[in-house]
Amino acid sequence: MKRQNLMLVLLLGLGLLFATAVGRLFFLRFETGDIYPAYSSLRADPLGVKALYESLQRLPHPRLARNYLPWRRLRPAAGQTWLVLGASVEEFSEEWPDHRQRLESLLAGQGRLVIAFHPEHRAPRKPDQAPGLPRRSRPTADGEKPPLSLEEAWGFRLGHQALPEIERVLQPVTVRRQGPAPGPETLAWHSSLVFEQPNATWRVIYTRDGQAVVMERALSGGTLVLLSDSYLFSNEALRRDRHSDLLAWLLGGNPTVIFDEAHLGVAEEPGVGALLRKYRLHGALAVFVLLAALFAWRQAASLLPPAAPAAGGFVLGRDSSAGLVNLLRRGVQPRELLAICLEEWRKNAPRGDRARQERLARMSVVVREAGRWQATSPNLVQAFRELCRIVSEKKFAPTNPKKTEL
Incomplete structure (x- = not known):
């Protein structure tokens, strides 16, 4: 094997090894799911809720789904339970009021919306507002009043x-549990x-200590449940401190349970790839890639076999005189040669001289007499010599030009 081919095979092997190692690293990251936010159903470590999702998946009912669509594109249906786990207090106060109608639409038709907040260790930050003005009274840029906060609309703080x-x-x-309700008497x-x-x-x-941490209410034809902690749903809680009866009550009896991922930032924004998957254009894309590869290969290598190298030999060189002769043979007819010589002398000879005019007259007679014979006649050479003699004369009498004997 040639050294060049050996280096190519070695580079291909190293590239394949590198791609395999990178793919393995990505597989390990996706397998544990720690690239996803806490309380995501795609996360398998203690902070995720993948165990709950897979446990429900093994049951004949309910039907499970994950939502990756932004809330503005939701199309809710009746008989669904939505789990919004790990919700941010700041987003709940500042961003979610704009989606209140969409959230309440999830409750239509005996729907159930369960919102469990991310565990907080400090006082929740309130949205920025002018001193002494409630949030609902702050004017917006276009003069309209902002929507009510969810606390005001749903009746709590x-x-x-x-x-x-x-x-x-x-x-x-x-x-501690209050009154008749499912679940244990106490919870951590x-x-x-x-x-x-x-x-x-x-x-x-x-x-x-007298303040609610889990509560529910009827709203818009369904049920809204709020929890101030999401630990109850986590993989760690299902392993160490599982309360199946309470989880069953929270899920309700609807035939469909949807784990929302969009509020955690795991949202699907449709692009070219999504459209290709939606309309099943994988084959067309594969054909396009194949054509592009063939075009690149065609430009890089010829489809014809390489030509055999020319046999070695000597190329006879020629001097400048031979080159000039070849040029004249290809570009000037023999019968026009004397006329062209006369014309070139006329252009380059000094002007304003009487001797020049006499020479020009004599040379014109020579060219006119030479034109009577064939171009291959030996007299053509004699005529050229006569022209050269006339040009080389230094002194001659100003007489009338005579016909040159040829």
Whole structure:
């Protein structure tokens, strides 16, 4: 094997090894799912909820799905339970009010919306507002009033109760069940977030020191459930502190359960790839790639076999005189040669001289007499010599030109 081919095979092998290693790393990252946000159903480590999703997947009912579409593109149907886990308090206060109607539409037809917040360890930050003005009264750029906050629209307030610390490590607290409700009497709670001042439409399920942490209410033909902590749904909780009866109550009895991923940033924005998958244009794309590869190969290598190398030999060189002769043979007819010589002398000879005029007259007679014979006649050479003699004369008498004997 030639050295060049050996180096090519070696480079291809190294490239294949590198691609395999990179693919393996990506596979390991996607397998654990730690590239996804906390409380995502695609995440398999303790902070994810993939165990709950796969556990429900093994049951004949309900039917499971994941939502990657932005909320503005949702098309809700009746009889669905939506799990919005790991919700951000800041986004709930500042961004979600714009989607309130869309969220409430999920409750139509006996729907169920379960919103569990990400565990908070500090007081929730309120949206920026002018001093003394409630959020609903702040004017927008176009003069319209902003939408009501979800706290105002749904009748409660977000509050904060600090978690205890032991050696700078936050400790969970105990929350207690209120009245007849599913689930254990107490739960370990890992969030400082509480729901303050819920109105009469809410039914409080669990409280911490008199403040609600789990509550539900009827709304828009369905049920809305709020939890201030998402730990209950996590993979870690299902392994160490599982409460199946409470989870079953939270899921409800709807035939479809949807895990929302869009609010975590795992959203699908349709592009060229999505359109190709939607309309099943994989074959057309493969044909296009094949044609592009063939075109690149065609430009890089000829389809014809290489030509055999020319046999070695000597190329006889020629001097400048031979080159001039060949040029004249190809470009000037023999019968025009004397006339061209006369014309070139006329252009280059000095002007304003009487002797020049006499020479020109004599040379014109020679060229005219030579034109009577064939171009191949020996007299053509004699005529050229006569022209050369006339040009080389230095002195001659100013007499009338005579015909030259040829």
